[in-house]
Amino acid sequence: MSMDTGMGMGMGMTTDGAAWLSVVGIGEDGLAGLTPSARLLVDQAQVVFGGERHLELLPPGSQDRRPWRMPLSSNRDGLAACRGQRVCVLASGDPLWFGIGSVLIGWFSPDEVTVAPHPGAFSLAAAAMGWALQGCRCLTIHGRPLAALALHAYPSARLLVLSEDAASPAQVAQLLSSLGFSASRITVLEHLGGPRQRRLEGTAGDYRHPPGADLNTLAIEVVADGRHHTLSTCPGLPDDAFLHDGQLTKREVRAATLSALGPWPGALLWDIGAGSGSVAIEWMRQGGEAVAVERDEARLERIARNALALGVPGLRIVAGEAPAALVGLPAAPDAVFIGGGATDRRILAACWAALRSDGRLVANAVTAEGEAALIDWHHEHGGEMVRLAVSRLAPTGRFQCWHPLMPITQYIGTKS
Numbered sequence: 001m002s003m004d005t006g007m008g009m010g011m012g013m014t015t016d017g018a019a020w021l022s023v024v025g026i027g028e029d030g031l032a033g034l035t036p037s038a039r040l041l042v043d044q045a046q047v048v049f050g051g052e053r054h055l056e057l058l059p060p061g062s063q064d065r066r067p068w069r070m071p072l073s074s075n076r077d078g079l080a081a082c083r084g085q086r087v088c089v090l091a092s093g094d095p096l097w098f099g100i101g102s103v104l105i106g107w108f109s110p111d112e113v114t115v116a117p118h119p120g121a122f123s124l125a126a127a128a129m130g131w132a133l134q135g136c137r138c139l140t141i142h143g144r145p146l147a148a149l150a151l152h153a154y155p156s157a158r159l160l161v162l163s164e165d166a167a168s169p170a171q172v173a174q175l176l177s178s179l180g181f182s183a184s185r186i187t188v189l190e191h192l193g194g195p196r197q198r199r200l201e202g203t204a205g206d207y208r209h210p211p212g213a214d215l216n217t218l219a220i221e222v223v224a225d226g227r228h229h230t231l232s233t234c235p236g237l238p239d240d241a242f243l244h245d246g247q248l249t250k251r252e253v254r255a256a257t258l259s260a261l262g263p264w265p266g267a268l269l270w271d272i273g274a275g276s277g278s279v280a281i282e283w284m285r286q287g288g289e290a291v292a293v294e295r296d297e298a299r300l301e302r303i304a305r306n307a308l309a310l311g312v313p314g315l316r317i318v319a320g321e322a323p324a325a326l327v328g329l330p331a332a333p334d335a336v337f338i339g340g341g342a343t344d345r346r347i348l349a350a351c352w353a354a355l356r357s358d359g360r361l362v363a364n365a366v367t368a369e370g371e372a373a374l375i376d377w378h379h380e381h382g383g384e385m386v387r388l389a390v391s392r393l394a395p396t397g398r399f400q401c402w403h404p405l406m407p408i409t410q411y412i413g414t415k416s
Helices: 036-043 072-080 100-107 121-129 146-152 168-178 251-261 278-285 297-309 345-354 368-381
Strands: 021-026 047-050 064-067 087-092 113-116 137-140 158-162 185-190 198-203 216-221 268-272 289-294 316-319 335-338 360-365 384-388 391-396 399-404 408-414
Touching: 021 036, 021 100, 036 087, 036 113, 072 100, 087 100, 100 113, 121 158, 121 185, 121 216, 137 146, 146 158, 146 168, 146 297, 168 185, 168 198, 168 216, 251 278, 251 335, 251 360, 251 384, 251 408, 268 278, 268 345, 278 289, 278 297, 278 335, 289 297, 297 316, 335 345, 345 360, 345 368, 360 368, 368 384, 368 408
Parallel strands: 021 087, 021 113, 047 064, 047 087, 137 158, 268 289, 268 335, 289 316, 335 360
Antiparallel strands: 158 216, 185 198, 185 216, 360 408, 384 408, 391 399
């Protein structure tokens, strides 16, 4: 961890050649729980940063001790000014799991930072519950939307959740009950790993414990109560899972569209003419990031409500009409879906230009004019053309007949 980072030889090190910034994970057991090497990093530090709770664990000394200011980003310049001294940052548990460690490495570089982890809340909670950690979903609602938990609530799931504060257990219980998981078993684990450790238990539907400690972790066994149908994370949610005014990529077409787009965790999608936001939302349910662009105000509200209900509150919603609304969007998307506006060549050209190399453009058209535009685009840029025709069985008078949906012409192209 002493490589030249490009800032000049030695800029990321102290005078003895060591990384100048250390991040030491500490638990409820305080300094006594540190390994000898981690304790040495704390004792030899000239400057120590940390939360008030962490700094109070230190014995009296001559170190320069600085509590974090809020927002956290306001501490960056102060840390950078200490470069060349021995600086220690105290953090809870494992600093690289929803912790400050990854933030500091992003601010500086891996060569400048030494990380000494401590058993974190997830490991301690799994041990307290007797659960195999690899079989749990490890999540946090600390500084993040509570609604995101909805994505991970499915029967028999085991969730370990870092809370925001003492109110979190009751809020999570209410959310689970609203989703049809009121029978879920909730265990609240306070002050894990220390002398004040405490355990509270209940079910989501009748959680009655008053707020306890702000420092708590939730262990949840998700149990369905039969009131709601569990939604799969596979593409093609039922149409009635979304609020919509008819401007919706129908289930069968949506599944084929997402297959053509090819989502993967962390990939970025632009959804142009988003309507109800169904494609962007299902992309995010696969672990990706998405931006939904829509011009209609009522539809913008529906997109927001759909994103919250389906566990992806991080969906970025942009009001406006393409191509003008594309200015300022996150650059180089991995995929773009045009669900509305394929007749406008300017939109096709702007989206194609914005795609990263090897990015994918998928556009659906229902009108003859839209189909003609996509055929012309295919002639110039290559790719695939697909016609999607779906019929659904429904009553006609006393009988059942096949009712065809509007056929979809779909263009699929990869930018090389």
